[in-house]
Amino acid sequence: MRLRVIDFFDPWRSKLCTCPLKFNLNPYTGCGHHCIYCYARTYIRDFDRPRPKKDLIHNLIKDLSRLPKNALISMSNSSDPYTPPEDTLFLTRRTLKLLIENKNSILVITKSDLVVRDLDILSNGNVVVSITITTNDDNLSRTLEPNAPPTTKRLRALEKLISNNIITTVRVDPIIPYVNDDLNMLRELIRELSSIGVVQITASTLKVRGDILNRVCRVFPEIAIKLRNLYAKGERLGNYVYLPRDLRLKYLLTLRDLCYNEGLAFTVCREALQISTPGIACDGSTYLLKKE
Numbered sequence: 001m002r003l004r005v006i007d008f009f010d011p012w013r014s015k016l017c018t019c020p021l022k023f024n025l026n027p028y029t030g031c032g033h034h035c036i037y038c039y040a041r042t043y044i045r046d047f048d049r050p051r052p053k054k055d056l057i058h059n060l061i062k063d064l065s066r067l068p069k070n071a072l073i074s075m076s077n078s079s080d081p082y083t084p085p086e087d088t089l090f091l092t093r094r095t096l097k098l099l100i101e102n103k104n105s106i107l108v109i110t111k112s113d114l115v116v117r118d119l120d121i122l123s124n125g126n127v128v129v130s131i132t133i134t135t136n137d138d139n140l141s142r143t144l145e146p147n148a149p150p151t152t153k154r155l156r157a158l159e160k161l162i163s164n165n166i167i168t169t170v171r172v173d174p175i176i177p178y179v180n181d182d183l184n185m186l187r188e189l190i191r192e193l194s195s196i197g198v199v200q201i202t203a204s205t206l207k208v209r210g211d212i213l214n215r216v217c218r219v220f221p222e223i224a225i226k227l228r229n230l231y232a233k234g235e236r237l238g239n240y241v242y243l244p245r246d247l248r249l250k251y252l253l254t255l256r257d258l259c260y261n262e263g264l265a266f267t268v269c270r271e272a273l274q275i276s277t278p279g280i281a282c283d284g285s286t287y288l289l290k291k292e
Helices: 056-064 091-101 113-122 138-144 151-163 183-196 212-219 221-232 245-261 285-291
Strands: 006-008 023-025 072-075 105-110 126-132 167-175 200-205 235-237 240-242 265-268
Touching: 006 056, 056 091, 072 091, 091 105, 091 113, 105 113, 105 285, 113 126, 113 151, 126 151, 126 285, 138 151, 151 167, 151 183, 167 183, 167 245, 183 245, 200 245, 212 221, 245 265
Parallel strands: 023 072, 072 105, 105 126, 126 167, 167 200, 200 265
Antiparallel strands: 006 023, 235 240
């Protein structure tokens, strides 16, 4: 099947991926949020300069004619559908409208509160929105994700989505040792997310390749030696170096306990650890299936 702007998510079916079969759609190439830990910056040229896909809408219409009406489409996995140019270009908005008219199920993954602009469209479809929140501290979120809206704006966006009956999950991803791994902070964050009405938390630890570790160490030089030493003791899975397995388990089991105490489902993403809530997919698609 020849597609132009839609592609298979994880087409090589990595053993680390536990997501159901789905398609991936990025209205933009690159992203303007400039997250210091972003993995896509290691393989997409000029990633920090977001630009719209050429002839996106024309090619999307062609692609949709080749897909099943109920195909599951994720937006987006190598960019953010609400990267700053979307504020004026409306490509994601137009894309969502087409997908919903085509009866597709949609996963929206973003760090931006701009998503609430499109509530009028989202509320008409089979949609789950996942917002990434790495800390409850606005100052730290600005350091980790310089051009993304701060945490407080993302929390307000969650409240508005939920009040409009949009199912939401949150990605606490990535957890970085010595940066956003404070237990009290995580406990407060999970409690707040539970009180808002989030149904699921997906967590993951920082995985490094290319210049990811160097980027983090440049921003946090005071922990650079300790962080490098941790990853020197880590394990390689696929193309990434992971934290040591016992440390990953410690972080993620602690976070799982916090989630369970608040009545939230918990999943991990590409961690090679069987510790997620049984029957729950890490991408939030479980809730789409329940709505069909």
